[in-house]
Amino acid sequence: xxxxxxxxxxxxxxxxxxxxxxxxxxxxxxxxxxxxxxxxxxxxxxxxxxxxxxxxxxxxxxxxxxxxxxxxxxxxxxxxxxxxxxxxxxxxxxxxxxxxxxxxxxxxxxxxxxxxxxxxxxxxxxxxxxxxxxxxxxxxxxxxxxxxxxxxxxxxxxxxxxxxxxxxxxxxxxxxxxxxxxxxxxxxxxxxxxxxxxxxxxxxxxxxxxxxx
Numbered sequence: 001x002x003x004x005x006x007x008x009x010x011x012x013x014x015x016x017x018x019x020x021x022x023x024x025x026x027x028x029x030x031x032x033x034x035x036x037x038x039x040x041x042x043x044x045x046x047x048x049x050x051x052x053x054x055x056x057x058x059x060x061x062x063x064x065x066x067x068x069x070x071x072x073x074x075x076x077x078x079x080x081x082x083x084x085x086x087x088x089x090x091x092x093x094x095x096x097x098x099x100x101x102x103x104x105x106x107x108x109x110x111x112x113x114x115x116x117x118x119x120x121x122x123x124x125x126x127x128x129x130x131x132x133x134x135x136x137x138x139x140x141x142x143x144x145x146x147x148x149x150x151x152x153x154x155x156x157x158x159x160x161x162x163x164x165x166x167x168x169x170x171x172x173x174x175x176x177x178x179x180x181x182x183x184x185x186x187x188x189x190x191x192x193x194x195x196x197x198x199x200x201x202x203x204x205x206x207x208x209x210x211x212x213x
Contacts, residue, residue, distance in 0.1 A: 051187045055159030058194045059151055062125045065198075066114040069095045069205060078207055080138045089118035096138050097204045107134045108146070108210030112201065124152035127197050129210055146211045149197035161185070163193055 073079035073095050080096040097110040111128040130136075131144035148164030185193070 051185060051190055052157045052159050054187050054190055055151065055161070056157075058190070059122045059125065059153070059159070062151060062197075063114055063116075063122055065201065066093060066095065066112050066125060069112060072205075073097070082138055090123070091116050091120075094138070096136075097207055098136060099204075099210050100207050101134075102209040102212060104212070106131065106210070106212070107136065108132050109136045109142070110200070110204030110210075112204060122153055124150060126150045127201055127204070129200060129204070131210060147200055149193065149200070151194075151197075161190065161193060 070081045070093055074081050078098050080094075082092075082094045082096075084092040084094070086092070093114045093116075095112045097112075099108040099110060101107050109130050109132050111126070111130065113126045113128075115123040115125070117123045127147075127149045128145065129147035130142040131146055132140070132142045136142070145164060148162065150162040152160050152162075154160050
């Protein structure tokens with residue numbers, strides 16, 4: 001795939017592609033919060049659906065949310081919307097939200113991205129929370145990756161996710177996937193990770209100050 005311009009934060013974007021290269025199944029690194037590690041007993045929804053069915057449902061929710069964000073953020077002085085196209089019908093929709101500064105005067109941004117294939121089929125989605133310089137613009141290097149959630153489609157019917165805790169500084173050569181063991185996710189753990197992602201997405205839409213971690 002050769003987009004017309006580079007994706008945001010070259011080390012952090014298109015986590016789906018990196019995970020696919022690694023051949024991961026539905027996997028995750030340790031989550032930033034304890035929500036995933038201490039996932040509650042499966043709800044009625046998770047008890048009746050397998051993990052791939054849940055992932056497909058979550059992907060549909062996330063895709064609709066990102067498209068709606070792009071419509072609402074268009075023209076906003078505190079947000080940017082970008083559309084990139086590549087070969088084979090690949091389309092990348094990116095929404096950047098510049099967060100309000102923290103009480104300590106630190107700046108940050110949120111990036112949400114939807115990658116679709118031919119006929120608009122879901123390929124991957126990513127949500128990033130970044131520490132940045134003031135007035136951060138699309139494509140500029142960030143100071144620190146604070147949070148990452150990626151949901152991507154593998155060979156049908158399999159899906160995968162990646163998450164990133166607030167424990168590292170991003171360098172130009174850094175890998176999007178932090179070191180550490182991966183694990184097979186249960187439906188309850190997938191739902192916990194997805195629930196946290198929706199919480200971060202709501203903060204992005206409200207331009208909430210980024211985490212201080």
